[in-house]
Structure formats: structure tokens, C-alpha cells
Amino acid sequence: MIQGIPLYYFLVVSTLMFFIGIFGFLTRKNLITMLMSIELILNSVNINFVVFNKYLYPQNLQGHFFSIIVIAVAAAEAAVGIAIIINIYRNFRSIDVENVDQMKN
């Protein structure tokens, strides 16, 4: 399976995914892309959970189950998020985040 691959490599991958996600969330103007960036962040966390569980406590399963919960929550979040985005599109004829600043004051 993953014998011979050190923990360090997995952490590098998940850290890269995490910061790519943050960067995308902060810089992309398209709401769909921002939603996808959030998925990236969540998945990087999932990798961390699974990997730490596998390497540090192989006899336990909590990390695996936690990542499954995160996936379920992410699915729900994506559904709600996309519903919001569709409504924003109906109102503004655009899904550019710059146009959606009515929340101020």
C-alpha cells in the first residue's frame, strides 16, 4: 500500500492543497471557483486525518470516520452553496463576488 512513502510527503501534498485552496478563495472572483477552493481546503484536511491515523495510531479508526463525516458535510455545504449561488445569479445576472457586497453596513 503506502509502505516506503514517508509521512512527510503526504504532509507536503496536503499543505500545498490547503494553501492553493486559501489562495483560490481569496483571489478568484467567480463564486463557483471559490466553492471549489473550499473543497480543496476540506480535502487537504481529510488527507491529514487519514494519514495521521494510519501512521500514528494504526489500530484506531477515528481519523477515517472523521474524514467521512467531513466529506458528508462538504457535500451538504456544496449543495447549499450552489443553491445560494444560483439565487445570486437570478438576482444579479452574474456570479462575480465583487457584485455581491450588499451585506455591508
Add this chain to the structure above:
Amino acid sequence: MINYSYTILIPLIPFIVFLFTGLTGHRMKPVVSGIIGSAGLGIAAILSYYTAWQYFWHSHVAGSAYVPVKAFEVTWLRLNENLVINLGSLLDPISVMMLIVITTVSLMVHIYSIGYMKGERGYHRFFSFLSLFSFSMLGLVLATNIFQMYIFWELVGVSSFLLIGFYYEKPSAVAASKKAFIVTRFADLGFLIGILMLSFTTKTFDFISLTSPGGPAIASAGGATFLGFSVLVWSLIFIFMGGAGKSAMFPLHIWLPDAMEGPTPVSALIHAATMVVAGVYLVARLFPVFALGAPDALHVVAWVGGFSSLFAAVIACTQTDIKRVLAYSTMSQIGYMMLALGVSGYGGHEGLGFMASNWHLFTHAFFKSLLFLGAGAVIHAVHSNDMRDMGGLRKYLPVTHITFLIACFAIAGVPGFSGFFSKDEILSAAFEHNRVLFFIEYAVAGITAFYMFRLYYNIFWAKETHYHHTPHEAPYIMTIPLMILAFGSVFAGYLPFSHLVTSDGLPFAAHINWSVAIPSIIIALAGIGVATFMYMKTNGLPDKIANAIPHFYKWAYHKFYFDEIYLFVTKKIIFRYISTPIAWFDRHIVDGTMNGIAGLTQLTSNSIKDFQSGRLQQYGFVFVSGAVALALIFIFLW
């Protein structure tokens, strides 16, 4: 023991009428509210007469003393075991006498007003206020304790305020009503302090226990003194201050002439016959305490009364507004009553002044309200208050002319008319106790006769004035009250007052003291004669006399500049040196603190408002930066 509890209805009926006409008056025809008001007062008047008949004659054993009767009493406030405030009705000779005065004059004024106020806006408002006043005044005279009296005392002040300011579109009426309220309210401050001092030393509010000769009030006459007077004397002087304010005694008289801005029937009822004598009634009510416990306070009453009567009489000679002449005359006559109380002793013939004062109150109510209502009829006919616009009216207003003349004879003290009897008793009492005041009152009697006939001749004789339209006599609804009051003005003097209203309740024999009466008759006739000579036909004599004493005339014409002195004291001294700094402190320190806190909050929120831009990615950035910063802190500083 006769059950008098129905007397509680006497004030309650006007109160119900007040509520009824006040709340539903705008839905009925104006004249209906007037008729309802008069009917309510009529019932109250009948009950009063019945009470008087029962109290003075029916239930009374001849020769025995009249005892105060507590007809009705309920506990209103129980603050603690010792401090209980009751409401009720107390019947004794003076309160029964006042019931008759108030209900009679008020009924006459109600009937008269049905005609006088015809076509005025706020007709039902006028009648509901009149009923409110009647209720308050009746509650005042029936008070069983000094606290109840104070409550109703303020209520009459309020109704007086409302009625003086009846024409509230007129700035002068508004100013006059405010002036009356503030001046009397200021005097009532003294009254309240007096009540607190008196009840603190005697531990009671109740009139019966206060005024019983062996009661706690008189027993406390000794004790600690302040500036040479005992606490009792001081408390009575403070209470008298309240009475002086209501009764327009010098130096709190300034509101009464201005109060003539109100409708004339109001002047007749409130500012001539009833409310302004409340001060006299107050002193009479507490008279045993004054006479037995604090003769020094009684001297104050006598001198204030005596001085006011002279002061007002001199001013009355120079005024040209007929209602103002009558206002100063009222002040002068109330001065007489105060003086009579002041020179009286307690018990038997010593209490002559007490009896004379109440008698004069009684007769004065008739002839002075008659004078005011007559003046109202004149004003109604010529639409002016100024006697220079009048003259020769005797041909046009025959009923008013005759009744006015009767009232003038009564007030001048011509023998046979009611004023003669009561004034003679006052002069006799003064003669026995204080010669200086006695001679002042002789002078005032002459001046009174002079200015009343000056008024009379200027209205009904003198020059033939050209009127825009021929003046016509008032309708019957106005002249009939005049005739009834004229009847009272003549015959109120034949009541056996010394058998009914005395300081200790026991009857005594009072006779006309001819050695006092004959000079007073001569003086009164001399005053009338001088007035006839000067004013019956228009001639240059009044002007010549005025020019001979220019300074004095000018002083008196300007009421000795008392309004100006008050204005100077209030505006230039109190407002500038006390009120202005306090206002500054309020505006800058008190308000400033609050405004500063509010301003600081606003400034802070303005400066941090921009954080909430609504831009999602900015929020995200701040959030991430915060997380990073926290992470750095936890990693490197922990």
C-alpha cells in the same frame, strides 16, 4: 345626632357635572351644557340651604354653642400608624356659611353665563371648568383636615388657571393665567412648609383637634423659638403666606388685576366672591390656633390686611379699566376681612372681629359678584372694558344701572345696605384693639366710596358717548341673577350673624356701635359727594387734581410699579444670577457628559464601520490573517 352624610353630595354633584359636560359636551348643543351645569349647581345649592337650615336652626338648641360636626370621613392614605390622611366633610358655622356663599354665587354665575357666553367658542369647556371650580371650592371649605384643604387648595388654583386662560388664543390671557398660577403656587410653597411644621409639632392634620382650645396645637405654643418667634408662630406665618397668595394680599397681589383677562363671570365667581376669600377662610379655620397660641402671627395678618386695603384702594382710584378697578376693590375689601381677623380675640364679644370678618365675607360675596356681573353686562353692551369708552349708559341699561347702584351703596357702607353692617362691625373691632389700623380703615372707607362712585358715574352718567350701535339691556337670563344678587346685597346685612358665626360657637350680642358708625357714614357720604362733584358731569377737575400731584398720581396709576419691581427681581436678578448659571451647568456639564459619551460611541463606530464592507473576500482575508497571526503567536510566544 342628625345624619349629615348627604353633605358629601354637595361637592360631588358639580364634580360629576364636570366629568359629564367635559367628556360629552362637544356632542350636545352648547346651551344644554350650560343648563346641565346650572341644574347641578342648583341641586348643590338646595342641599346647602337644607344643611344650613338643619345646622343653624333645626338641630340646634337655642343658646348653646355650635359644635363642629364631622359629617363624613374616609381614610384616604395610611402612610403609617401615625400619619393618616383622611378625606371627608366637616360642618361648622363658617363652613356652612361658605357653602351658602359658594353655591349661591356659583349658581347665579352659571345662569348668567348661559346668556353671557352665548356664541363663544368652547362654551361647554367653560361650563365644565366652572363645575370643576365649584367642586374644588366646596371640597376646600368642607375639608376635615389641613391636608385635604391643601389638595383642594391646589385644585382651585388649577381651575382658576384654566379659566383665566379661557381665551387661550390671546397672549395676554395666557400670560395672566401663568402669572396667577406661578404667584399663587409660590405662595403655596409657604403654605406647604407651614403645614409640615404645624403637623410636625402637633402630630395631627385634623382641624377639630387642631383648633380645640385644649388641643396639641395651642399647647405647643411655648417651646423652642427662632428669631424670637416660637415654631407655632412661624408655621402659622408660613400658612398665612399661602392664604395671602390666594387672597391677593400685598405683596403677592400682582396676579389679581391681570386675572381680569378671564371672562367676566369667572372674575365674579373666582376672583371676587369665592376663591380669593379662601385665604380669609384659611385663617378663620385655624383662628383658635392663631388667637390663643400665636398672637404674633395674628398681628402679621392684621397689618398685612390693613396695608393691602389702603394700598389697593389708592390704586383703584386711578385705574380706567372697570374690571381692574373692581379687582383692586376686591383686594381692598379682602384686606378688611384679614384685618378684622387680625384684631380679633377669641371667645364672646372679644371675638367680634372674627364674626365681622366672616360677615363681611358673606356680604362682600353678594355685592362684589353683583358688581362684576353688572360690569359684565356693561361690557356686553359696549364691547369695551375702558370707562373712557362709556358714559350715560343709565338710559340704555336700566336694570344694570339700578342693581349696580345698589351694590355701590352696599360696598360704600351706606346705612341700610348689607356692607354697612359688616363694615361697621369690622371698624368697631379695630377700634377696640388697634387704633392705628382703625384710622387707616376709616380712610379706606372714604376712598372706597370715592372710587366706587367714580366708577359708577363714569359708566352711567358723565359725558354722552357716541356708540357705534345703541347699547341694549342684557337678556333676562343675565338680569335676573343681577336682581337676586341685589336682593342679597341689601338684606344680607339683616341676618343675626353674631348669633350664628362666632369664634367659639357661642352666640353673643353685637350692636351697631353708633360712635364708630356715624363718623364712618359721614366719611362714606363725603367720598360719594366728592365723586359726584368730580365725575357726575364731565369737567376738568379730575385732570386738575391729577396734575396737582403728578408724581403720586403717576405712581398710583402704574400700581406703584410693583409689576416692574417683580420683573426686575425675577428677570434681572434671579434669572441672570441664579437661573442662567444653573442653565449653563445643565447644558454644558450635565448634558455635556451625556453628549460626550454618545459622541465617543459614534466616533468609534464610524471609524470601524469600514471593516464591514460586504466584500466576502476581504472578510476571508481578515479571517485567514487572524488565524495565521494566532498560529504565529501560539508557536513562537508559547
